Amino acid sequence: MKANRFWSWAFLALGVLYFALPLIGTFEFSMKMRRGVYSLDAYWAVLADPRFQATFTYSVMMALATIVVGVLLVVPTAYWVRLKLPGWRPYLEFVTLLPLVIPPIVIVFGYIRLYNTSSWLPLTGTALGTNILLMFGYVVLSLPYMYRAVDTGLRAIDVRTLTEAAESLGAGWLTIMWRVILPNVLVAVLSGAFLTFAIVIGEFVLAALLNRPAFGPYLQLIGANRAYEPAALAVIAFAITWGCMALIQVVSRFAPRAPTQPH
Amino acid sequence: MSDQFLSIRQVRKAFGPTVVVQEFNLDVKQGEFVSFLGPSGCGKTTMLRIVAGFEEPSVGQVFIGGKDVTRLKPNQRNIGMVFQAYALFPNMTVAGNIGFGLKVAGKPAAEIRSRVAEMLELIKLPDFGNRYPYQLSGGQQQRVALARAMAPRPQVLLLDEPLSALDAKVRVSLREEIRTIQKELGITTVFVTHDQEEALSMSDRIVVMYDGRAEQVGTPFEIYNRPATRFVAGFVGTLNVIEGTIADPAAGVVTIAGGEISVGNRVAGRKAGEALSLALRPEAIALGRREGRDGLVTGTIREVSFLGSVIRVRVDMGGALVSLDTFNSPASPPPVAGERAEISFSSSDMLILDR
Ligand SMILES: Nc1ncnc2c1ncn2[C@@H]1O[C@H](COP(=O)(O)OP(=O)(O)OP(=O)(O)O)[C@@H](O)[C@H]1O
Ligand SMILES: [Mg+2]
Numbered sequence: 263m264k265a266n267r268f269w270s271w272a273f274l275a276l277g278v279l280y281f282a283l284p285l286i287g288t289f290e291f292s293m294k295m296r297r298g299v300y301s302l303d304a305y306w307a308v309l310a311d312p313r314f315q316a317t318f319t320y321s322v323m324m325a326l327a328t329i330v331v332g333v334l335l336v337v338p339t340a341y342w343v344r345l346k347l348p349g350w351r352p353y354l355e356f357v358t359l360l361p362l363v364i365p366p367i368v369i370v371f372g373y374i375r376l377y378n379t380s381s382w383l384p385l386t387g388t389a390l391g392t393n394i395l396l397m398f399g400y401v402v403l404s405l406p407y408m409y410r411a412v413d414t415g416l417r418a419i420d421v422r423t424l425t426e427a428a429e430s431l432g433a434g435w436l437t438i439m440w441r442v443i444l445p446n447v448l449v450a451v452l453s454g455a456f457l458t459f460a461i462v463i464g465e466f467v468l469a470a471l472l473n474r475p476a477f478g479p480y481l482q483l484i485g486a487n488r489a490y491e492p493a494a495l496a497v498i499a500f501a502i503t504w505g506c507m508a509l510i511q512v513v514s515r516f517a518p519r520a521p522t523q524p525h
Numbered sequence: 526m527s528d529q530f531l532s533i534r535q536v537r538k539a540f541g542p543t544v545v546v547q548e549f550n551l552d553v554k555q556g557e558f559v560s561f562l563g564p565s566g567c568g569k570t571t572m573l574r575i576v577a578g579f580e581e582p583s584v585g586q587v588f589i590g591g592k593d594v595t596r597l598k599p600n601q602r603n604i605g606m607v608f609q610a611y612a613l614f615p616n617m618t619v620a621g622n623i624g625f626g627l628k629v630a631g632k633p634a635a636e637i638r639s640r641v642a643e644m645l646e647l648i649k650l651p652d653f654g655n656r657y658p659y660q661l662s663g664g665q666q667q668r669v670a671l672a673r674a675m676a677p678r679p680q681v682l683l684l685d686e687p688l689s690a691l692d693a694k695v696r697v698s699l700r701e702e703i704r705t706i707q708k709e710l711g712i713t714t715v716f717v718t719h720d721q722e723e724a725l726s727m728s729d730r731i732v733v734m735y736d737g738r739a740e741q742v743g744t745p746f747e748i749y750n751r752p753a754t755r756f757v758a759g760f761v762g763t764l765n766v767i768e769g770t771i772a773d774p775a776a777g778v779v780t781i782a783g784g785e786i787s788v789g790n791r792v793a794g795r796k797a798g799e800a801l802s803l804a805l806r807p808e809a810i811a812l813g814r815r816e817g818r819d820g821l822v823t824g825t826i827r828e829v830s831f832l833g834s835v836i837r838v839r840v841d842m843g844g845a846l847v848s849l850d851t852f853n854s855p856a857s858p859p860p861v862a863g864e865r866a867e868i869s870f871s872s873s874d875m876l877i878l879d880r
């Protein structure tokens with residue numbers, strides 16, 4: 263019994279070290295820009311860099327657009343499949359998992375082939391077109407997380423009966439979506455949104471190959487040319503991701519509570 | 526069809542090859558309370574959902590207030606529906622739930638507020654407006670669901686086993702409450718249940734359903750005392766079925782378990798020697814001879830069970846077991862199993878089951 267305890271703790275400690283040591287090392291290194299003392303100079307340098315501000319703003323905007331389009335695509339689809347086409351759920355689940363299996367580089371080469379300037383829909387010809395293409399790429403990348411989050415949210419409520427109750431009270435499709443379904447899966451949607459945000463902020467391959475001024479390629483550029491700033495950026499990126507995770511925890515406190523259901 | 530408010534005409538519904546409802550006809554008057562009663566899977570919910578518009582009939586029509594609504598969507602029918610699973614919107618307060626239908630209809634806020642307050646009074650939860658569904662008991666949730674369904678003044682109220690998820694005490698009190706509210710508002714109501722006591726105690730009329738058909742439509746009194754078919758007789762209440770043979774159709778004499786009884790002119794025109802099923806409610810049979818009872822048979826007591834105010838006795842009559850109820854009186858000793866006993870009944874209480 264005692265030995266058992268000891269080994270559990272030992273493995274836990276090992277796990278913590280494995281994850282924490284590189285972070286601590288990076289953080290420590292990021293503060294060594296000024297010789298001899300710890301300082302936040304590297305952070306100031308990064309934050310003051312106009313390219314940081316520009317790329318970060320660009321990526322935040324892309325993340326927001328991705329979230330809006332992703333929600334508009336996934337919530338009605340998942341709702342409809344649950345309500346009317348339950349037999350299709352396994353197929354939909356399979357399709358939403360594909361982005362985890364197909365490498366982003368394959369996706370982006372596919373895009374470039376399909377939408378290049380000599381194609382039927384020359385999206386890559388303009389900056390706006392490429393932005394739209396990139397955003398749809400992000401929607402695809404975040405699909406597995408968004409779909410799963412929303413589907414879990416829908417499972418927690420009795421979609422069919424709530425829909426029928428609203429219909430019998432005279433509500434149309436849009437009212438049902440907006441006033442009944444969405445508010446009840448809002449927390450699930452938000453956790454999907456924060457995951458999407460974290461993914462988009464750190465994404466490199468799609469943005470680099472479509473040649474858009476996003477945060478990911480900037481990280482890479484700085485990493486290749488500077489010593490202390492990349493460490494600071496890595497810490498900032500981690501902080502953003504963790505912030506998103508923390509927000510997921512916070513919003514889930516505010517989930518509408520399901521009432522007692524009859525057995 | 527002047528005062529027929531809700532009319533169901535020749536409705537048939539099939540899911541693929543399985544026919545779930547067939548040859549269903551019903552007229553419900555304005556303000557009437559009609560129950561669909563039947564065993565599980567007989568098509569009650571399906572028929573109700575056809576009236577609500579959630580299912581489209583394969584054949585037939587539904588009229589509400591003289592208007593053909595067969596092809597209308599549920600949100601265009603102006604119906605109120607109460608579900609077994611309450612189905613309150615978890616994200617809205619009680620007041621938000623009750624006001625939902627009015628809000629959807631675009632009513633002004635002041636009107637919604639006063640109607641919600643009125644409905645909260647009606648369901649006796651005046652101070653519950655700001656609560657959320659998860660803060661309510663099952664019975665309270667179902668009352669809110671009832672108020673929500675009625676707030677927009679629907680033409681027809683549809684309830685699908687609204688009480689079956691509640692415990693026995695709440696069920697009985699809510700049953701009475703629903704009936705009171707329904708009478709007060711005079712709303713035409715269809716109530717689905719598989720609980721005969723519920724149907725008998727609440728309804729103006731009952732539709733007994735079996736295998737997708739309406740076996741009998743009638744008042745609770747008619748359904749209980751004059752069941753039209755063997756199924757209805759057996760499903761509603763306890764029933765003793767005794768097989769007999771017609772001895773003399775003209776005189777109305779039937780042989781049962783070695784004895785002879787007279788059933789008056791009710792077998793007139795049939796052939797002598799024809800087999801026949803007779804039925805008697807336990808409360809129509811007495812132990813021992815009684816004044817004015819013309820049926821008398823002898824048998825052996827097989828089983829005696831004490832049910833509180835009554836004692837149920839099972840008597841073997843030449844192979845057929847018959848249940849009867851006698852009042853429990855502390856002064857007289859209860860019947861004993863194994864004894865011979867005479868039982869008596871009025872032949873006019875006897876039901877003749879044709880099909
Ligand atoms: N969507 C459907 N597809 C196929 N069959 C169905 C469908 N809905 C109902 N049925 C079948 O129709 C029959 C009647 O169902 P229904 O729900 O109307 O019964 P019910 O009388 O309400 O029973 P219960 O008392 O158990 O609620 C059942 O055999 C059921 O399996
Ligand atoms: Mg049912």
